[in-house]
Amino acid sequence: MDNLTQLKYELIGHVAVLSMNNAPVNALSKTLSDELTATLDYISEIDEVRAVVLTGEGKVFCAGADLKGRSSVIKGPGDLPAHSRRTRECFHAIRECAKPVIVAINGPALGAGLAIAASADIIITSDKGSLALPEIDVGLLGGGSHAGRLFPHSTIRQMMFTGVRIGADELYRLGVVTQVTTPEELLPAAIALATNIASKSPLSIRLAKQTLNAIEDMSLRDGYRYEQDMTAAIAKTEDAKEAQRAFIEKRAPVFTGK
Structure with a gap:
């Protein structure tokens, strides 16, 4: 995995730690989407990885779709459907990865970031983490389908209609995340959980x-x-x-x- 530019890959025992690294806010660019998909497909077929931890570098987990880079990707007829398919397949690659994927939310996970988290098997967060669907404020729609895997009916609609952020404590109360940690304890906690899973058959x-x-x-x-x-x-x-x-x-x- 030496050719990655927006995704860091580290193997700790039988645990693959993937860190999104598209500064400043880990927006889901074409490159990051492709690298996540390819890496998770690769992990599915190698024996040395038994569990995955996915997190973000810096203070943001993923601020959503890369709106600034959108114009360089969508230039003419056919580009939008291809871009939409690429994004869908990135989320499916997480859900369909043969190995359990633990998402460690280190900060805001917005729009596509929420969909990434919702596609995982287990979510934990630091007390700086939050989930939101802010697309209403930029003339778009977000991952309501993915939010439906995490939140009840009225909460999803409030999130989609208002863009409100749901913080770590409320995520824990709702059962969306299994653990809330300090920022310093987040990655060790996620790796410990993944290592436990990796010890099973x-x-x-x-x-x-x-x-x-x-x-x-x-x-x-x-x-x-x-x-x-x-x-x-x-x-x-x-x-x-x-x-x-x-x-x-x-x-x-x-x-x-x-």
């Missing part, structure tokens, strides 16, 4: 995320049937047998991902 974690994504829009009957089928598949793996042996022998399991 990588095959089981992969299938667990695949299952949760698949059942999200299913009925209770269909969703639980799918879970049962995946449980049966996991039970046949070497990792499952190792987990059972380790439990009986009262030792830490050694997983191989098979």
Whole structure:
């Protein structure tokens, strides 16, 4: 990952730490979008990464779409649909990454930044973090669909109609984030959580995320049937047998991902 220009990549044990680095506010540019998508696709297919932490450099997580760079990307017919598709696929790359993605919100996550966070598996924030859909103030619409994965009906509409920011304490109260830290504790907390996940069977974690994504829009009957089928598949793996042996022998399991 030596060719990245707006995204930093660091491997800590089995955890990939990705830091958006498009100063000054980590706006989602064409370059950053492409680099996020490519990096997450790469991570999906390598064994050394078992969990991902995604955060932002500086004081802002992501201030949304790169409006200043928009004119250099959208120049003629066909450019807008291509740009919209690129943005959608960036969010899908987070959700569909085979490894769990933990978003660590270090500051405001606005518009596209909210969509990035909502596409992750787990969100934690520092006390400087916030989520908002401010597009109403610049003549655009934001990620209402993504906000729908995090917030109740009236909150989403208030956010979209007014651009109000929801701060860290309220995000925790609503259950949008699982933890609020100081700015200094944010990244260590996210890495600790990711390391915990990385210590589990990588095959089981992969299938667990695949299952949760698949059942999200299913009925209770269909969703639980799918879970049962995946449980049966996991039970046949070497990792499952190792987990059972380790439990009986009262030792830490050694997983191989098979």
